[in-house]
Amino acid sequence: MGFWGTSVSQDLPPTQHQPSIQRFLDTYGLEYTPDGQYIRWSNSNKKHPRNWPAARKIYDTGLIIFLDLFATCVSTAGSAAADHARNEFGLNKTLAVFLFVSLSLIGQMSGGIIFPAWSEAFGRKKLYIVSTGLYGIFCLISGMSPSLAGVAIGRFFSGFLSAIPAVVVAGSIEDMYNAKDRVWLIFMWAVVANMGLALGPIMSIYIISGLDWRWVFRISAVVTVIITILLFGIRESRPSLVLEREVAKIRRESGIANLKALNPDHTPDLKTFIRIGLFRPIHLFFTEPIVFLVATMSAVAFALIYLFTEALPPIYMSMGFSTTSSYLPFFAICIGLLFGLLTRIQDHRIILRYQEQGIPLEPEHKLLGFSIGAPILAVGLWWFSWTIPPAVHVHWLVSTAALILIGYAVNEFDSVLAGYLADSYLGYAASGFAAVQLLRSSMSAAFPLFATDMYDALGANVASSILAALATVFCILPPLFSRYGRRIRGLSKFAKHSLQVYQENGVDKHGF
Template sequence: MSSSPSTRSQTAVPDVESQQPKAQYNGEESLELKSLQYEVTLEHHEHPQSLSLPRKWLIVLVISSSALCVTCASSAASFTENGVSETFHVSQEVTILAISLFVEGLGLGPLLTGPLSEVYGRNIIYRVSFVLLFAFSFGVAFAPNIAVYLVFRFITGLCGSTFLSVAGGSVSDLFDNKTVANPMAVYTISPFIGPVVGPLLSGSIFQNTNWRWTYYTLSIWTFTQTFALFVLVPETYVPVLRKQKAISLRKSTGNTKYFAPLEKSEINLGQAILISCYKPFQLMLYDRMALLLNTWTSLILGILYLAFQAFPVIFETNHGFNMQDTGLAFLGIGLGMLCGLASQPYWNGVFAREAEKNNGVAPPEARLYMGEVGGILTPLGLYFLAFTTYPSVHWIVPIIASIFFGTGIYFVFTCVFTYLVTAYRPIAASAMASNSAMRSTFAAVFPLFASYMYDGLGTAGATALLAGVMTLTVPLPFVYRRIGPRLRAKSRFAVA
């Protein structure tokens, strides 16, 4: 970071006084111009987008693996339930709360971390988040009773939620609009691959040791991610980088006039947090488009988390799998997500063609083409899964069926996330927070009634019911792609 006065002369506002007669300005304008000369901006080489491509991708991968670590911890509890139940002498219904409370923490955390990141930067939030996550994970791994276990599961979910709200901003800091699609796709898929990896990890561990080793392993992984965040991930938030440069210039030159806009802004942190708490719910209350899109993704995530209770019934009861093999059965969903990610270059071409039709800027509705495919694949995969769960059908068939479901998940979430950010750009953080809060609530609740539903309706009936619910949402992206511009024009929040 440059700190010499001569460097500052390159970053200041152009020398207006040498280009225009001084008499044109009154005293206030002249004073304002002089003040602007001390406003610190970044040189090209100081901007995060000027980092080398390998370095930028390394940062994206560290951030993405951190998000994967957090969401893996959310679902890893699914295969520790029997061990926790035996250790603490509680019913399985109580142990399911370990998933529900963690996921609810993931949903509520962004309401706090979003405003904090806009004041203090992204890097300090990441580091504090994972240091706390590592510290509190010991409360889960060494819990002496069920109350301590559940309380620390909620707290760790709250601490880890940073990477579901702030991390997307880091990706956009590093890449411009033309190159951000692929790294954003890698980041977007990581929180959804995590819940698939969780049962695979915990099933293998619990099959060979005991449930506490699942959390010991997660603690080791968390420590590794914490180290990587400290060593490999720099600050990327431009307003904070300008503030840091201004502080450096004041120290090195002794001139206290240097300043960054963030230092001059009258940010009331308490008010910012209050707004971030009610703005997402205000958006859902007054904007039907946001409400229905959030409901769509919430249903899908709820079904994904419900699968952590359903797959043991399907594969252990019907096909005689052990716990480790049942964890491996989730690979079908993960493979489907990776297939969706592999199709990203095709979708980039679709968006580019839409941009050409609209003066170089693709409208938000262009993202819904991907959602149309995902909206069809999701219930299709569930129907396929529903009627292949019988013991007489080979076990590979329902796993193949889950591939379609996994691809549909990727398409739906990628399209909705991108749509919310572009359609509600002035309040993009609130739009994403509204989605996070709602979908996390669904994901927390759905596992609680999974066993009752599958016991009452059977594997085919229960899964077919879920497929039927998702069928009702199929028209959503088709309708919004056509009427979206009209709805945005009438919305009090969306960009017209």
Template structure:
């Protein structure tokens, strides 16, 4: 035993060992054995020196983008990303380093202590104790409990997703990206067979289009459910419940006796399945350190834009061959069912939940109720959860012009994709006389263009990593992909309008899909990273703002696209959108040069990575 370990004093009340310097490098706790007497088991914890050796300073860094949204006043945000030799970091040690916060109270640890020790006090006594604690809370007398020990991953911990073999992490990345494709496919699956909806329910095209739009609207509301579920119970639970409900609700979609039932179930399908859109990016980020997660996230940027394209491609043939609306939904149900099983089988990746389970295991093994995660120590505030998931995104939507402009561009690209689902039937159906099956084939170039964009994102990511090695990066360094892709999205629409003549071979308008697919994925990949870096302190809320605005646009555009092309003709219908897309080319270039100044001038507060990194 070292000199430091030998200079200790024993406290018989809490069985803890404290060194003469006031730190807690180790602790003795009762170990459960078969003997009648408890033996003392040595549990090592981190010291000031060991934490300093790991790079911990008195200033708490900004939490990782995957930290719990309900976290507040963090004194140890490194908990979810750091590995320590012992896996336990005492609050007393953090306090001695200068990290303090009043949010962590003795009240919470007393509650856990009562649960762990199965207190025999009466209900009246418990109520009196709780009332006393509530009075302490209201009077502000609660202090940080120095006996709390935060749980971290141990060095080389196999439970840490960052330590999984690379082939495992990339396999899960591909599978989760396919889950996103599955969900996005479901939103547009009926667009390849709108005629079957019209025929079955004897309604017009506008009413049939609602079966697509309402599911996309569900995408904007679903995160209000699944983000908190993920924070509290983990990604795996959220996928299992949400995708299971999505599979079930495809049944009434296929058997709906009237249009109202179909529309209601399609909306609920959007709400249930939205976990695949709002959580998969986080699941992928869980498995990769911040320096290397960019390439993996590129797959997530690719998936939500390719998924809808596959819908009309597949279901156009089902519609023409069988004329059965129900078969479209049975196929969608089968696809969703397979992905439900796969997503439920993927191990938990969310570090806060993994560590929460580890803390519970350690409390049981050691009998020490003070071992916990920082999220457990703080408790979960419903008001903070609502603020993070609902109020803050809405607040950003009305107070952050830079975020709104960026989200508008993402919304435009996403809306144009859904507009194509209804513009192509007009162009290729009315001009060339194609049925839904051949119209669906015209979407293949969009997929090819998106694949080219996915390869290009690796180039953009390598350029960014090179910048990181040379100097401190800024959010504007993330805009390279958008600057490359923005002109291609506009060029696609100019080509689509210019080649809408019957005497011009169909390769002309179809090739517009190549340019659009290339541009849309690069724009989304780049702007998504830009939003994260600009609002790193509240990245989840900023991304929620993006999801809401994007889904609103994707739901709205199909409702007027066909009428727009009929009123303006095939040329000007595309050119009107081309003018808007051309004007938006300036956005990534303008933000690249003046973005920092605009953020400081127009934003209520600087939330960017610039304001939190030394």
């Protein structure tokens, strides 16, 4: 009996139809499991997502990563929109931020519970297409509705649907790429997503200055409609679902109805889906130490950018920036994200060294960026805290340089820890990442609400120092992960189950 109710028969007698069915298996590049009860992928099968042509993978991953970039931009774009819409609707600042920013993130938190399990059980492609189309509709509702209720509905459901690229992309990357290539793809995804966080406020303030706040969401609707059309060109990447389709073809052609695909994601009814899928992320968060720690650290780093959407503009306006130009320091965060490329190059060298030495690659071998990023985040926040008004008056470039460090560190937290989850939970990475998204969305929803009051009450220097102190505490965790991570994974039933499923369904000859 597998974890979470998945069962794999241990009966050893070969199937009665094996001689007659072998030619079909050879034609489709499939094989029997050692017990002769199920059909699985062979290593050379070109239809397995890991073996797709490079051009196919580039199109699919490039498009879904861009989708996440744009959805993230629209998420943080709500901050500037809130500041301008509150006068129209007669709202105070906190309520406006809640409706335009936090409500979207609450929706994303809700979607993050449902959609990863759905994608693992029923596939990725249809989910991407339907959700992106609906996302465009709800963006249009936000931009066209004359009532506050309509705006709130549009923001909540657009956030709900944005959980798909925010969470499921990690699973899609794991579907198509092995551990060596995932280093780069997870990095690219994290850079793009975090760049969306920083570019969203800039995008929105310039649209608003030229048009008005409603056009932020109207333009978003047009872009997502275009993305929806392009998504029809991607392939289904969930290996178990693609395998089911291949075995179904063999059943039709051979007339043998009792052939079974090795499908650990099979959910025969809604009750099973709810028990296995919807509660899995919550279960992982409270029972898996790795998921709990990764979720906490990643969520704080991610939510920090949402806090800055409220905190940074007033700080730079106090230095003489205009309302529009006060959002430009977010570009410094974007620059910091790109420096992660240096860390990925070093990661690549480490991987090659282990391969040359014949040492199996472990998830803990790719934590370099986290080990560097944790102290740099602390240094960057302390630096920023004491180079801004009201306590310190220096040139704005000094504090902006600190934002480069913060941008680098935030991306390292995101990409390295997401990669660590992908390597630890493999085909069920989306469920592990859903637990991260659950806490990330809730923190990101909360941080902007108290940012203004916190900075007004304590002053920008002390308020930022509190964040710096929290980042300093995080510095003790990278060595703990490096030293005890393998032992913790060894005690995890779900990590063991994920590895078993991977070995039975994967096509990589050298493990992960």
